[in-house]
Amino acid sequence: MALNWLTACGTLFCAGLYLWLGGRKSVAMAIVVFYGAVHLDSKIERVKSTADKFIENESSIDEEKPKKKKCCGGKGGSGCCSSKGNKKKGGCSCGHSKNADIEDIADSLESGLVVSTSQEKDTSSGEKSTSRETNAEKRDNIIAVDFTQAFKRLSKKKGKNGKDARPRKHITKASVLKKPKEEDDLVKSAMTVSNESLLSSQVYVFYSSLQGGAERSARKVLETLSRLIELKAPPILLNMDDITDIDDYFVSVPCENALYILVVPSYDTDCPLDYFLQTLEENFNDFRIDKFPLRKLVGYGILGIGDSETWPEKFCYQAKKVDHWIARLGGRRIFPVGEVCMKTEAESKVQEWADLLCETIKDDTPILYEYDEEVTSSNEDDRPEEDMIDLEDIGNSDISGNDTKQMVAKNSPTYKKLTKQGYTIVGSHSGVKICRWTKSDLRGTGSCYKHSLFNIVSSRCMELTPSLACSSKCVFCWRHGTNPVSKNWRWELDEPDYILENALQGHYSKIKQMRGVPGVVMERFAKAFKVRHCALSLVGEPIMYPYITKFIELLHEKQISSFLVCNAQHPDALASIGKVTQLYVSIDAPTKTELKKVDRPLFKDFWERMLQCLDILNSEQSHQRTVFRLTLVKGFNMADVSAYADLVQRGLPSFIEVKGATFSGSSDGNGNPLTMQNIPFYEECTKFVKEFAAELQRRGLGYGIAAEHAHSNCILIASTEFKINGEWHTHIDFDKFFELLASGKQFYPMDYVAKTPEWALFGNGGFAPGDTRVYRKGKKKRMMQSSEKESNETQA
Numbered sequence: 001m002a003l004n005w006l007t008a009c010g011t012l013f014c015a016g017l018y019l020w021l022g023g024r025k026s027v028a029m030a031i032v033v034f035y036g037a038v039h040l041d042s043k044i045e046r047v048k049s050t051a052d053k054f055i056e057n058e059s060s061i062d063e064e065k066p067k068k069k070k071c072c073g074g075k076g077g078s079g080c081c082s083s084k085g086n087k088k089k090g091g092c093s094c095g096h097s098k099n100a101d102i103e104d105i106a107d108s109l110e111s112g113l114v115v116s117t118s119q120e121k122d123t124s125s126g127e128k129s130t131s132r133e134t135n136a137e138k139r140d141n142i143i144a145v146d147f148t149q150a151f152k153r154l155s156k157k158k159g160k161n162g163k164d165a166r167p168r169k170h171i172t173k174a175s176v177l178k179k180p181k182e183e184d185d186l187v188k189s190a191m192t193v194s195n196e197s198l199l200s201s202q203v204y205v206f207y208s209s210l211q212g213g214a215e216r217s218a219r220k221v222l223e224t225l226s227r228l229i230e231l232k233a234p235p236i237l238l239n240m241d242d243i244t245d246i247d248d249y250f251v252s253v254p255c256e257n258a259l260y261i262l263v264v265p266s267y268d269t270d271c272p273l274d275y276f277l278q279t280l281e282e283n284f285n286d287f288r289i290d291k292f293p294l295r296k297l298v299g300y301g302i303l304g305i306g307d308s309e310t311w312p313e314k315f316c317y318q319a320k321k322v323d324h325w326i327a328r329l330g331g332r333r334i335f336p337v338g339e340v341c342m343k344t345e346a347e348s349k350v351q352e353w354a355d356l357l358c359e360t361i362k363d364d365t366p367i368l369y370e371y372d373e374e375v376t377s378s379n380e381d382d383r384p385e386e387d388m389i390d391l392e393d394i395g396n397s398d399i400s401g402n403d404t405k406q407m408v409a410k411n412s413p414t415y416k417k418l419t420k421q422g423y424t425i426v427g428s429h430s431g432v433k434i435c436r437w438t439k440s441d442l443r444g445t446g447s448c449y450k451h452s453l454f455n456i457v458s459s460r461c462m463e464l465t466p467s468l469a470c471s472s473k474c475v476f477c478w479r480h481g482t483n484p485v486s487k488n489w490r491w492e493l494d495e496p497d498y499i500l501e502n503a504l505q506g507h508y509s510k511i512k513q514m515r516g517v518p519g520v521v522m523e524r525f526a527k528a529f530k531v532r533h534c535a536l537s538l539v540g541e542p543i544m545y546p547y548i549t550k551f552i553e554l555l556h557e558k559q560i561s562s563f564l565v566c567n568a569q570h571p572d573a574l575a576s577i578g579k580v581t582q583l584y585v586s587i588d589a590p591t592k593t594e595l596k597k598v599d600r601p602l603f604k605d606f607w608e609r610m611l612q613c614l615d616i617l618n619s620e621q622s623h624q625r626t627v628f629r630l631t632l633v634k635g636f637n638m639a640d641v642s643a644y645a646d647l648v649q650r651g652l653p654s655f656i657e658v659k660g661a662t663f664s665g666s667s668d669g670n671g672n673p674l675t676m677q678n679i680p681f682y683e684e685c686t687k688f689v690k691e692f693a694a695e696l697q698r699r700g701l702g703y704g705i706a707a708e709h710a711h712s713n714c715i716l717i718a719s720t721e722f723k724i725n726g727e728w729h730t731h732i733d734f735d736k737f738f739e740l741l742a743s744g745k746q747f748y749p750m751d752y753v754a755k756t757p758e759w760a761l762f763g764n765g766g767f768a769p770g771d772t773r774v775y776r777k778g779k780k781k782r783m784m785q786s787s788e789k790e791s792n793e794t795q796a
């Protein structure tokens with residue numbers, strides 16, 4: 001370029017000199033014109049080629065970057081684009097940032113991502129945004145990339161010519177949000193529908209404990225969580241074994257922000273957790289229940305405690321099972337399952353787990369959830385078979401296996417507790433115990449209420465159950481939460497003859513121990529070694545034992561009468577039961593709400609089951625001598641005689657045995673809510689019975705008050721069928737019963753009745769003559785307030 005100018009100047013200078021020295025004008029002009037023509041031509045060529053190049057650049061902007069304005073190199077200055085006032089910390093507004101790579105950002109812009117300009121940035125700081133700039137301007141003004149803009153729907157704004165103002169490749173919202181399959185599954189499998197953060201959740205710390213280890217650990221977790229001041233609400237401690245209806249927490253959840261922490265021990269023997277696990281599994285397989293009810297939780301965490309030294313193979317296996325089912329029910333695990341060996345490291349490990357749990361709750365970082373495909377599957381048919389084993393559980397088939405346990409194994413805490421309470425455990429699910437009335441009758445100091453009401457001789461009565469497990473958790477039960485609960489039989493089975501032989505042996509060995517007790521009547525002691533009656537009640541639900549009919553037949557073969565008490569929760573078993581000397585159904589409350597409160601039944605359809613049982617008494621089992629047993633609990637079930645009358649009208653039992661509940665000790669730790677205030681006085685019981693009988697008579701139902709055992713707060717209402725020639729016949733002629741049974745013919749309750757003795761009639765107290773009353777010294781005030789009959793308490 002410089003050479004050209006030099007040549008031009010030189011030529012003009014030569015031409016001028018020639019003219020000045022007198023040369024010819026025409027020659028000088030020709031030289032100048034020739035030079036000009038040649039020089040301009042080459043200039044036009046160059047301009048043309050430059051223009052072509054520029055057009056090429058525009059069409060392939062991805063390959064070659066356009067020229068940028070002169071830049072300050074990030075320092076700013078008058079010659080820089082930053083002089084427009086678009087200054088930014090860390091780099092000039094032309095985009096020459098020390099941190100950002102402008103070339104890459106420009107690429108992003110071209111590929112469709114929206115970038116924020118300094119002016120858009122200003123919007124966020126409160127200034128008004130200017131109208132959209134062209135891409136070229138944007139490129140020049142880029143200061144930072146806001147990738148969140150990439151997920152926004154792009155403007156439909158049109159340019160002046162009606163075309164899109166910014167024709168470019170769009171990343172649409174749909175295509176951005178449609179994640180790859182695996183990612184999508186992760187989101188789905190998180191499942192929870194709760195929007196609450198972990199810190200704003202209501203934490204529930206659940207535990208189940210037989211020996212106190214899990215309870216102590218749960219309290220430690222609770223204390224640690226309570227110290228977490230950021231937690232919105234104080235955590236709540238709940239004993240799972242006390243929860244009346246597990247579904248209240250594991251099908252429904254108590255609030256929208258519930259977070260569950262479960263402290264779970266493991267037992268290779270039967271324990272309350274078995275029922276909990278069974279319920280979770282049943283709920284998962286119950287098509288009537290929401291498939292994933294626990295997705296309503298914010299999340300859950302499980303701390304397993306166990307003993308890795310003694311049970312290395314089964315260490316914390318039940319905690320893992322609980323985790324397995326809660327996850328399957330839609331719960332999301334927010335923290336790994338803890339496994340603590342109580343023998344070696346209990347305190348510190350529990351504390352460590354609790355501390356780490358608190359850290360997790362404090363942390364807002366999203367949690368990655370990984371579950372099995374099965375869990376997220378929305379297809380009903382995809383529910384895993386009950387015996388299917390999780391991939392993660394391979395090598396630990398116990399997790400979802402259907403291992404049959406013993407109901408009360410010899411090494412179980414339940415066994416220890418029951419034997420401490422005086423039970424002889426027979427086999428693995430039956431129990432026998434000498435009741436206090438048997439002992440009392442041996443000493444001639446009084447018999448039980450069944451003596452005055454029905455002629456049972458207490459010293460010849462064996463109290464037995466073939467099932468220590470029950471399907472209810474009645475508030476007045478004296479089991480103190482010791483016994484297993486279940487809706488159906490799920491244990492190893494003992495043969496009926498084995499149970500009977502060993503039960504008799506156990507009973508007799510206890511009787512034998514009485515031989516040195518002062519006051520034992522020799523004659524009664526001798527007879528006691530030939531049991532005549534068997535009360536199939538004690539604790540548990542005898543009708544759950546699958547061979548109950550066979551067992552009763554064996555009793556009868558030995559001339560032992562049978563008194564079977566069932567809880568009105570197993571209609572099928574009740575319908576199929578064979579001949580019984582006397583068949584009881586417990587009616588613990590007259591309405592559905594009260595029954596739930598009193599019996600705390602495991603079955604959801606407990607009320608329908610009870611009604612079905614009443615119908616069975618009035619149909620298939622109407623050939624039996626039937627009894628409704630009412631246990632009165634003040635404040636629970638004494639208010640509505642009319643509702644009781646409805647039930648009597650439905651079942652039409654032979655007798656209604658009304659008994660005030662007895663106080664079965666402290667409610668501490670066993671979920672029994674009864675106090676002495678709930679135990680009715682004798683007067684309260686008689687008042688109730690009189691009103692009840694009046695209501696039945698008002699309805700035209702033939703019932704009257706027949707007998708009593710005042711000491712036990714027990715009064716008998718009988719069908720007037722049993723009032724023969726004006727005299728009550730509530731007692732049983734046992735010899736006649738066995739005679740009829742041996743005949744093989746059908747027979748009915750009226751066929752083996754005996755006259756009720758005078759002393760047993762209502763109003764006469766029911767204390768058998770020949771027995772000696774023993775008065776207890778220092779009776780409690782409330783006892784003294786009761787009737788004179790009540791005060792004649794015998795010493796057991």
Ligand SMILES: Cc1cc2nc3c(=O)[nH]c(=O)nc-3n(C[C@H](O)[C@H](O)[C@H](O)COP(=O)(O)O)c2cc1C
Nearest residue numbers: 209210211212213214265266267268306307315316
């Ligand atoms: C009869 C019995 C069986 C047990 N079985 C297991 C077991 O299978 N796996 C395990 O990890 N721990 C087992 N243990 C240990 C208990 O889980 C541990 O003692 C725990 O602290 C019990 O909790 P608790 O005290 O709250 O009842 C067993 C303990 C007993 C007494």
Ligand code: SF4
Nearest residue numbers: 435448458461463535
């Ligand atoms: S009926 Fe019950 S209370 Fe009466 S003696 Fe037999 S076991 Fe004891």
